[in-house]
Amino acid sequence: MATAELTCQELVELVTDYLEEALSRRDRKRFEKHISGCPNCTEYVAQFRETIRLTGTLRDEDISREAAKELLAVFAAWKHDGS
Amino acid sequence: MRLVEEYTPGMRRLALTFVRTPALADDVVQEAWLGVLKGLDRFEGRSSLRTWIYTIVANLARTRAVREARSVPLSSLATDDADDDEASVDPDRFVGEGHWSRPVEPWRQVLDAEARAVIDAAIATLPPNQAQVIQLRDIEGWSSEDVRNVLEISETNQRVLLHRARAKVRAALEQYLGDDGNS
Numbered sequence: 048m049a050t051a052e053l054t055c056q057e058l059v060e061l062v063t064d065y066l067e068e069a070l071s072r073r074d075r076k077r078f079e080k081h082i083s084g085c086p087n088c089t090e091y092v093a094q095f096r097e098t099i100r101l102t103g104t105l106r107d108e109d110i111s112r113e114a115a116k117e118l119l120a121v122f123a124a125w126k127h128d129g130s
Numbered sequence: 131m132r133l134v135e136e137y138t139p140g141m142r143r144l145a146l147t148f149v150r151t152p153a154l155a156d157d158v159v160q161e162a163w164l165g166v167l168k169g170l171d172r173f174e175g176r177s178s179l180r181t182w183i184y185t186i187v188a189n190l191a192r193t194r195a196v197r198e199a200r201s202v203p204l205s206s207l208a209t210d211d212a213d214d215d216e217a218s219v220d221p222d223r224f225v226g227e228g229h230w231s232r233p234v235e236p237w238r239q240v241l242d243a244e245a246r247a248v249i250d251a252a253i254a255t256l257p258p259n260q261a262q263v264i265q266l267r268d269i270e271g272w273s274s275e276d277v278r279n280v281l282e283i284s285e286t287n288q289r290v291l292l293h294r295a296r297a298k299v300r301a302a303l304e305q306y307l308g309d310d311g312n313s
Contacts, residue, residue: 054228059218063293067274090234091219097237098300102249102268104242106139118134121160122167 148191
């Protein structure tokens with residue numbers, strides 16, 4: 048039985064489900080079939096992956112030296128009280 | 131103290147998705163570490179140490195956000211907003227039967243740090259629950275299971291929130307890096 052093809056507008060809603068392998072076998076096939084014939088959606092998925100990659104690139108640790116010092120002082124005080 | 135150095139930045143970022151001001155986030159992190167120290171002998175190893183610590187952060191930050199009655203509207207705490215209909219891509223970008231109205235242009239090359247500034251700005255404007263999920267999944271690189279445990283949300287909800295967050299971050303990058311219609 049023929050399955051309805053995904054539209055581009057439908058596909059963009061399924062990218063995370065696709066990447067998380069949460070699509071049914073049938074939907075995964077529809078997704079891949081659409082991608083193989085659609086340069087725009089191929090680019091969209093590439094951008095989605097690039098977004099995930101860039102989001103995960105390392106940040107400078109944003110704990111300030113002062114905050115760390117303060118934290119250690121709190122621990123020291125706590126240890127002292129607790130013993 | 132290696133544990134403190136390793137976890138504190140991430141704990142602070144998670145706290146910031148609830149309370150949104152650095153000073154409050156620092157308070158939450160400090161309180162969380164004290165909670166960890168006091169509760170360590172009650173830690174039963176049913177979850178990983180990391181998940182347990184982050185759960186303490188999430189609970190403290192949530193309570194704090196409600197108490198201060200700021201940043202996190204009660205409505206967004208009460209509902210998971212997974213029922214709302216939010217499009218991943220502006221509907222104007224599609225015509226007819228859901229085809230792209232104009233090509234999806236490749237992005238220009240950019241330094242990671244430059245892109246990250248755009249990404250962090252976009253995440254700061256997300257609804258808190260979306261910010262929390264993308265924070266843990268894509269910034270910290272956690273598994274969906276750990277994220278679900280810390281934030282106490284369902285698998286489906288986690289995926290919906292993650293997708294919305296990513297779609298908005300992608301849109302922000304597109305606006306910054308893509309063809310803005312001038313060419």
